[in-house]
Amino acid sequence: MPESPPTSFQYRLQQIPVGVVTLDGDRRVVSASPLAAALLSKQRVDWLGADILDLHPAQARTKVQWLLDTAEASPQQPAGMVLNLPDGTLISRVTVTEGIAGRGFCLLFYATEAQPATLPLAEPTPWLLKLPLSAHGGLALMDVADVIFLEAAGHYTQARRANADALCTLSLSELSKRLPPEHFLRVHRSYLVNLRHVQAIERRDDQWLLVMATDDFARIPVSRSNIDGLRRRLAV
Numbered sequence: 718m719p720e721s722p723p724t725s726f727q728y729r730l731q732q733i734p735v736g737v738v739t740l741d742g743d744r745r746v747v748s749a750s751p752l753a754a755a756l757l758s759k760q761r762v763d764w765l766g767a768d769i770l771d772l773h774p775a776q777a778r779t780k781v782q783w784l785l786d787t788a789e790a791s792p793q794q795p796a797g798m799v800l801n802l803p804d805g806t807l808i809s810r811v812t813v814t815e816g817i818a819g820r821g822f823c824l825l826f827y828a829t830e831a832q833p834a835t836l837p838l839a840e841p842t843p844w845l846l847k848l849p850l851s852a853h854g855g856l857a858l859m860d861v862a863d864v865i866f867l868e869a870a871g872h873y874t875q876a877r878r879a880n881a882d883a884l885c886t887l888s889l890s891e892l893s894k895r896l897p898p899e900h901f902l903r904v905h906r907s908y909l910v911n912l913r914h915v916q917a918i919e920r921r922d923d924q925w926l927l928v929m930a931t932d933d934f935a936r937i938p939v940s941r942s943n944i945d946g947l948r949r950r951l952a953v
Contacts, residue, residue: 790903
């Protein structure tokens with residue numbers, strides 16, 4: 718079979734460097750491809766078994782945590798991010814895995830050289846500062862910090878404050894991608910909670926319930942697949 722010419726798409730595709738890293742349920746490095754291992758070893762010699770966040774510069778850790786939290790919140794849908802670099806583009810993808818040792822993660826990243834384009838490359842979507850609410854004659858806005866928890870309501874979302882609730886015009890899936898992961902965590906298919914407003918945890922047999930800081934001390938169920946992630950975030 719003749720070799721592909723250096724200018725062909727197939728040739729360029731074969732030359733794209735790809736890195737793969739697998740993590741355990743505690744987000745510690747289990748294995749890495751040769752390229753990824755070379756990059757990780759530059760950060761720390763004993764990278765195997767290290768927390769993946771510790772192997773990234775401080776300014777990048779929030780983005781990496783967001784990728785992992787987003788993938789864990791929606792295991793059926795990999796999380797991705799595109800970063801523009803001076804000499805090309807870095808594309809990262811994270812998906813949840815299941816194995817003998819339980820749940821883990823697979824990180825895939827690759828870089829492409831800059832190519833002439835007629836459209837600008839997409840930038841990461843910024844975090845929301847306000848939630849758009851349905852109101853008579855227009856839209857009202859709610860400060861993100863005031864949100865206690867969010868509950869799916871079809872294509873919309875019910876946003877709960879301490880003593881009131883309102884209908885947000887965005888879906889719960891969209892909000893899970895647009896709210897800062899250091900404060901918000903999707904603990905159930907139907908619920909996204911603000912961790913700053915969790916007052917207590919109740920356990921009823923195998924069921925975990927979060928007691929939220931609302932006037933009626935609302936209880937939010939935690940799905941089994943999200944308990945480990947919650948425990949890490951709350952150190953319980």
